[in-house]
Amino acid sequence: MREEKKKRLEAKGWKVGDAKEFLSLSDEEEAYIELKLRLAERLRERRRHRRLTQVDLARMVKSSQSRVAKMEAGDPSVSIDLLVRSLLALGTTNRELSKIISSSRIA
Template sequence: MDQDKQAKLASKGWKIGTVNEFLDLTPAEATYIELRLALSENLKQRRTQLSSSQFAQLLNANPSQIEKLETGEASVSLDFLIRSLLTLGTTVKELADIMVHSQDFAGNPSV
């Protein structure tokens, strides 16, 4: 957002900040959310050759669980998300790379 727009908003009582500030997230919470989102996005990109129903059958899950996996839904366990990526052939090194790069989005220094 440009400086002029920020100044106009501030003069009218608006606060300018980040999502993390608005939600009052700790650095650990922000990093965890970014990690889940990065894993979910990667899963969505990797399963393009399978339909949702084919992928659901492969995981012994239902299509609504696949949708939740791909959107980063909080109700989906991190365990299920990682197992799903491994089922698609993701290597441990690739998982580590996803995790390292997810920190770039959270504004934290990379490992």
């Protein structure tokens, strides 16, 4: 794993594995994090495209503005579940969802 990428993830608040296995982020773990970040990016894009504020979206999914902000920031405290449900609430189809996923860096 690239030093560069590790820094990037850590900057976002991710704890990348334990201290001992600091340098060896497993493939699954990496793919999982990348997936979340990708969903996060797209969520923001979709919301903006719809010209909605974070408050608007928060209402739609019965959440809060701060949680939406964290979703879009790829905060480790948000689950894929919430991301997916938010995307679905924005009218994202499964077809589009699948495109988002397949476009993740780690093929």
